[in-house]
Amino acid sequence: MNATEKKMREPSVWPTLQAHDAPALIDFLVDTVGFTRTAVYEDAGAVAHAQLDWPEGGGIMLGSYKPDSEWCVPPGSFGAYVVTDQVDELYERLAAAGAKVIRPIEDQAYGSREFAIEDPEGNKWSFGTYRGEPRP
Numbered sequence: 001m002n003a004t005e006k007k008m009r010e011p012s013v014w015p016t017l018q019a020h021d022a023p024a025l026i027d028f029l030v031d032t033v034g035f036t037r038t039a040v041y042e043d044a045g046a047v048a049h050a051q052l053d054w055p056e057g058g059g060i061m062l063g064s065y066k067p068d069s070e071w072c073v074p075p076g077s078f079g080a081y082v083v084t085d086q087v088d089e090l091y092e093r094l095a096a097a098g099a100k101v102i103r104p105i106e107d108q109a110y111g112s113r114e115f116a117i118e119d120p121e122g123n124k125w126s127f128g129t130y131r132g133e134p135r136p
Contacts, residue, residue: 014051017078018065019121022047025062028120032097034090035059056084076122083131090127091115 019025026047029035035052038059042048046064053059065075084090091105094117102124103116114128 014059014061015078015080016061016063016071016073017121017123018063018073018075019047020065020075021121022050022062022064025119025121026050026052029060032094032099033117033119033125034093054082054084058082078123079126080124081126081128081130083129084127085129087113087115087127087129 026037026040029052030037035054037050038053039049039051040047041050046066048063050062051059052062060080066072067074088105091101095101100118101115102118103114103126105113105115107113108128108130110130112128112130114126114130116124116126118124
């Protein structure tokens with residue numbers, strides 16, 4: 001295994017969020033944004049667990065909002081940065097689909113090209129080319 005392969009690992013940190021209407025949020029993230037629906041498990045009419053993968057790497061987990069559970073994440077309180085090499089194409093597609101753009105696409109001083117949207121639950125999603133700094 002060379003140094004580059006060592007630095008490219010499968011994600012072992014999974015951001016999580018909850019939604020008032022998890023099936024609708026899943027549809028938005030898959031059909032409009034471009035995530036892949038990898039797993040959706042339901043329990044008593046609610047989404048108990050869903051895994052959505054980003055085609056370029058990483059993913060999220062989400063489920064129906066459960067205000068009385070020990071793992072409660074209020075809908076609309078989530079924010080994520082998603083790396084993509086197709087940032088301009090994604091921006092054009094999401095804007096054309098009517099996604100709520102909260103920050104138009106632009107080049108950043110730190111070398112990234114980014115934009116941000118808000119999903120139907122109020123969560124913030126930033127998409128850009130910045131991959132983070134190399135691991136030591």
